[in-house]
Amino acid sequence: MTDQPATDAAPGTPGAGGGRLGSFLDGFLGRVSSTLAAVSTALLVLSGGLVVGGLVLPSEEPPPPSPYRSLDPADPVLLLVPSVDIEAPVVPVALTEDRVLDPPQDVVDVGWWDRSAQPGSETGSTVIAGHSVHTGGGALDPLRGVRRGAVVDVRTAEGTMRYLVQRKKVYDKDELAVNAVSIFGQESGRGRLVLVSCTDWDGTGYASNVVVYAVALGEPRDRDAETDVSAVTGGAAGR
Amino acid sequence: MGSIRTHLLRLGAMATAAAVVTVSAGPALAAEPVAQASATGLRLTIASTPTDSGTYTVTNDGKKETATGSNEPAISALGGQSFIQAGTLSQDAGTVIRDEKGFSAACAGLAGDGATLVEVAEGGCLVPGQNLDLNAGTVDLTGIQILGDQFPQELQDALQPVLDPLLAGLTTALQTVLDGGDIALGLNLGAVQSFCTAQPGSADGDTDITDATLDATLGGQSFNLVTLPTNPPPNTRVVTDLGVVVQSVLDALRTQFETAIDGALGPLTAVIDGAEVLAEALEQVGEALAPLEENVLEITLNKQERPSSDSIEVTALDLHVLPAAEAAGVELVGAQIGETACGPNSRVSIDDPDPTPSPTPTPEPVPTSVPAGVESVGTSGGLGAGGNLALLLLVALSAGAGVASYRRALRD
Numbered sequence: 001m002t003d004q005p006a007t008d009a010a011p012g013t014p015g016a017g018g019g020r021l022g023s024f025l026d027g028f029l030g031r032v033s034s035t036l037a038a039v040s041t042a043l044l045v046l047s048g049g050l051v052v053g054g055l056v057l058p059s060e061e062p063p064p065p066s067p068y069r070s071l072d073p074a075d076p077v078l079l080l081v082p083s084v085d086i087e088a089p090v091v092p093v094a095l096t097e098d099r100v101l102d103p104p105q106d107v108v109d110v111g112w113w114d115r116s117a118q119p120g121s122e123t124g125s126t127v128i129a130g131h132s133v134h135t136g137g138g139a140l141d142p143l144r145g146v147r148r149g150a151v152v153d154v155r156t157a158e159g160t161m162r163y164l165v166q167r168k169k170v171y172d173k174d175e176l177a178v179n180a181v182s183i184f185g186q187e188s189g190r191g192r193l194v195l196v197s198c199t200d201w202d203g204t205g206y207a208s209n210v211v212v213y214a215v216a217l218g219e220p221r222d223r224d225a226e227t228d229v230s231a232v233t234g235g236a237a238g239r
Numbered sequence: 240m241g242s243i244r245t246h247l248l249r250l251g252a253m254a255t256a257a258a259v260v261t262v263s264a265g266p267a268l269a270a271e272p273v274a275q276a277s278a279t280g281l282r283l284t285i286a287s288t289p290t291d292s293g294t295y296t297v298t299n300d301g302k303k304e305t306a307t308g309s310n311e312p313a314i315s316a317l318g319g320q321s322f323i324q325a326g327t328l329s330q331d332a333g334t335v336i337r338d339e340k341g342f343s344a345a346c347a348g349l350a351g352d353g354a355t356l357v358e359v360a361e362g363g364c365l366v367p368g369q370n371l372d373l374n375a376g377t378v379d380l381t382g383i384q385i386l387g388d389q390f391p392q393e394l395q396d397a398l399q400p401v402l403d404p405l406l407a408g409l410t411t412a413l414q415t416v417l418d419g420g421d422i423a424l425g426l427n428l429g430a431v432q433s434f435c436t437a438q439p440g441s442a443d444g445d446t447d448i449t450d451a452t453l454d455a456t457l458g459g460q461s462f463n464l465v466t467l468p469t470n471p472p473p474n475t476r477v478v479t480d481l482g483v484v485v486q487s488v489l490d491a492l493r494t495q496f497e498t499a500i501d502g503a504l505g506p507l508t509a510v511i512d513g514a515e516v517l518a519e520a521l522e523q524v525g526e527a528l529a530p531l532e533e534n535v536l537e538i539t540l541n542k543q544e545r546p547s548s549d550s551i552e553v554t555a556l557d558l559h560v561l562p563a564a565e566a567a568g569v570e571l572v573g574a575q576i577g578e579t580a581c582g583p584n585s586r587v588s589i590d591d592p593d594p595t596p597s598p599t600p601t602p603e604p605v606p607t608s609v610p611a612g613v614e615s616v617g618t619s620g621g622l623g624a625g626g627n628l629a630l631l632l633l634v635a636l637s638a639g640a641g642v643a644s645y646r647r648a649l650r651d
Contacts, residue, residue: 101606107616115603127606135615177607182302184605198612206612 068218073118074156079110079128079195083150084142088130090154099180101196107131107138116184117191119154119161120219124186126154129196132206140197144168144210152193152214163193163214170199172208183211191216272298274341274584276437278330280312281349283322284573290317292328294578299334299341301587306332322574326351329432332579340439341584348432348555348577350449413492413524422484423456424536426558428467433541433555437582444553444579446471446541451556453477453536455484462487464536467556471540479536485528489521536560550582 076090091104093111103111110130117124130140152163171179181187183194193214198206275298282291292312298305312328332345428451435444451467464479542554555577 095604095606099604099607101609103609103611107613113606129609129611132612133614133616134612137616138613140611173608176609179302180605180607186603186605196609196611198610201612205614209609209611 067221069221071120071161071219072158073120074158076112076119076154076156078155080153084145086142088139101129103129103131107133110139119156121191125192125194127184127194132198134201143197144199146212159219162217162220164217165212165214167213169211170208176209273301273587274299274334274343276332276343276345276581278332278345278347279578280328280330280347282575295330295332297332297334304334336587339587342438343581343584344436345579345581346434347579350430425454427452431555431576433553433577433579435551435553435579435581437584439584439586440549442549442551442582444551446555455481457484473541473543475540477538481535492524547583552580554578
């Protein structure tokens, strides 16, 4: 075996003397260096392969995005309840000093309580009241027929806020007053929608209020979904 | 690919709907209150006859708090008992819904006159005033007698000439010792109160005792039986006897006997061992009082029971005069001071379709009436905002057309 490092060493260096220990060390270090270089190269190739594979090979399909997105709060302008053919313009209404919420005088309109949450708000309740007319023609005549799972859309200047009906409840006048804070209070609600009208015609007037509670879903991402009720409710929408 | 996407969308929608339905069904299924607590200031059982200050109970169903009973208990309402005649009784409880979780707290206790009642949420409901004396029981000593025929026969024979006068003297001595009346067991306290809190998943409680001692009184002399700890660990048992009182009775009798025997025996002291007579007499009295040297009172401080992991019942002081004392004529008393119970509490359903009440009054006025019904359109009808706008436009167009026609006519 030729002691190559000793041959290549410059005069005066440790290896120049051609000692056996120096030759051994030079040979050993040379082999280690070669091995490290080979390992580094292999790792580099492997890393590159993984990177390329990660980019090229198909990965697990990500979960589908939520069909809804948030909507900036804005005043409501139109109320739609497709399942019972409600479509009514929304105008703001104020509370009277004696805490009466009068819907708009025009019975085809509905009133948004101007101190309640705007559609798109994450807190409070959006309160919309509208007339029921015994002989027909009221904007919320069909409200009593709304069923759980029905979709409600409220349009604003920012877009359309979609809600899902969760519960419908009938309160007589005293019950409504007793539960006023819990029905209309803005301390809770998580942006839900509260629709109010009258019911229980007794021959001379309406004896009760019907209140529909709906949770906020958000603004539909897919415009098609705005007309495809079953895609939202899984077929649970009431008709 | 489009088909897969549609399926995923439908699955997501179905899951959403299912979740919504499940959440909405939760409140209907949950009949238990969201928060609950109760408090009873004092409960007594005397001669098997119970009486108490009533229980103040509050529950919160997530919508409103409901209270039953009184949180202003009156000691005067506790009739037919001699345990307590004065003092300040307290029992209060409350609930609150915060961050959709039910919290409850209760406090109950007893203190002397001048105690101050504070809000239950502050961790207690009584700030002690004067100390209060409670009569926990009375030991009837009238049945204790010294009988001549209990003496040894040889002693009786020796004493025969003077037995009657001697027994009369001994009985007089005994009556002198017991002249102060029966042994009264008393509880002297500044304040004894328990306190508990609960929230979903957990409950806790504690007892606070201020300056409380258990005493026995005989003939105007008071014997301290035990001083109760201020902050006893849960379920601290204190068992006590009246040994110190019995010893005191015997010591007093010994003194009286020695005097009586000396006077009664007189010339017979040469033939009668006075010490033997004394020992025999003391033995008789000692046997009569023996039950009092057994455990007669059992007190549990800060008694805690957990019906479930998230509820607790705390009794600040639970006192029982044990049946062993019945033989000694102790009037049986059971007393529980400061009983509180909290939980189990739960969370308000997140998407409770029924409105969730605010624990504090909402500052903004809310509608209390929505007159949203009319008989016919004629009484309150219209064209609506859109209709009115259209009508306005028509009027404007008509006016414009009219003006145009008029100007055209002028030009012609």
